[in-house]
Amino acid sequence: MPRMKLRRLLVGSLIAIILALTLGGQQVLAGEPSPAQNAIQYFQLQIFLPVVASQASFVPPIGDYGPLEGNDAFYYTVQPGDTLLSVALEFGRDLSLMPCATSPLRPEPITLQPGEVLRIPPAMALCHRAQAGEMVATVAARYHISSTAVLSEEWNGLTAVDQLLQPGRWVLIEEPSAGVTIASIAHRPTPTPTTVPWPYGSGHFVWPLKGTITQRWSLHHRAIDIAAPWGSPIVAADNGKVIRAGWNTQGYGWLVIIDHGNDYLTLYAHLSSIEVPLGAIVRRGQIIGLEGSTGNSTGPHLHFEIRDFGRLIDPLTLLPAKQ
Numbered sequence: 001m002p003r004m005k006l007r008r009l010l011v012g013s014l015i016a017i018i019l020a021l022t023l024g025g026q027q028v029l030a031g032e033p034s035p036a037q038n039a040i041q042y043f044q045l046q047i048f049l050p051v052v053a054s055q056a057s058f059v060p061p062i063g064d065y066g067p068l069e070g071n072d073a074f075y076y077t078v079q080p081g082d083t084l085l086s087v088a089l090e091f092g093r094d095l096s097l098m099p100c101a102t103s104p105l106r107p108e109p110i111t112l113q114p115g116e117v118l119r120i121p122p123a124m125a126l127c128h129r130a131q132a133g134e135m136v137a138t139v140a141a142r143y144h145i146s147s148t149a150v151l152s153e154e155w156n157g158l159t160a161v162d163q164l165l166q167p168g169r170w171v172l173i174e175e176p177s178a179g180v181t182i183a184s185i186a187h188r189p190t191p192t193p194t195t196v197p198w199p200y201g202s203g204h205f206v207w208p209l210k211g212t213i214t215q216r217w218s219l220h221h222r223a224i225d226i227a228a229p230w231g232s233p234i235v236a237a238d239n240g241k242v243i244r245a246g247w248n249t250q251g252y253g254w255l256v257i258i259d260h261g262n263d264y265l266t267l268y269a270h271l272s273s274i275e276v277p278l279g280a281i282v283r284r285g286q287i288i289g290l291e292g293s294t295g296n297s298t299g300p301h302l303h304f305e306i307r308d309f310g311r312l313i314d315p316l317t318l319l320p321a322k323q
């Protein structure tokens with residue numbers, strides 16, 4: 001081969017190889033993206049990301065959202081083993097509201113039947129048990145709402161303002177005035193300790209997690225959210241028995257519930273892991289799980305509820321002022 005031709009061929013081949021590499025020939029040569037391609041993609045992302053970030057200015061605060069807010073009524077079919085309390089716990093409803101998930105004339109005590117369909121009222125609703133001599137108008141006055149509001153609630157099945165209510169029947173107040181609640185119930189006294197393990201709470205709570213409170217108690221969020229680094233240990237707020245340890249489909253994610261045996265229950269949601277079995281007796285301060293962001297959660301935090309005789313109250317009223 002003449003010398004010039006060989007040189008042209010070599011130069012031509014070199015140009016062809018450079019072109020192949022530059023125009024993405026590496027994909028043909030190798031099946032997986034090369035470091036060079038990754039670098040190009042990274043470079044493209046670096047250009048692209050600031051544009052996207054500036055458009056997406058909304059950053060949700062660490063906390064939770066969704067069904068826990070419970071602004072709408074919905075239907076639920078009772079499963080074997082369900083009780084009014086277990087359903088109330090699972091859906092974040094006050095226990096005192098739950099009779100109004102059944103039927104207006106349902107007598108107490110209410111035992112749920114598997115297959116029975118409940119209409120779970122909105123979380124903010126109230127359920128009133130009629131006393132002898134009460135009328136629609138008296139119940140309406142008691143909750144500072146109009147009689148029309150009581151009558152227009154289809155579930156109540158009531159038609160007249162002066163209609164005398166059957167004692168013991170339930171009246172659903174779907175939109176009560178702010179600040180109106182059902183009267184509180186006295187606590188059972190804590191029995192004297194006799195044996196170990198001791199499943200009864202002292203009534204004095206400790207912080208289940210030390211961190212930043214990112215969401216406080218409100219009628220739309222009957223709990224507090226405490227944010228801390230992912231995986232921080234979460235402890236039982238008082239002595240008690242684990243009555244729930246598992247997955248919740250309503251937005252709580254991995255969930256632990258402790259019954260303190262003194263009319264208080266505490267709930268710990270969005271855990272990344274559960275460290276106690278169902279039925280365990282736990283001591284105050286014992287690790288029960290690790291913090292996470294499972295369920296309807298916007299970042300690692302603990303959603304912590306305290307129930308006082310079934311009612312969701314503000315945990316800050318019972319926790320020590322200092323963490």
Ligand SMILES: [Zn+2]
Nearest residue numbers: 064223225303
């Ligand atoms: Zn929360």
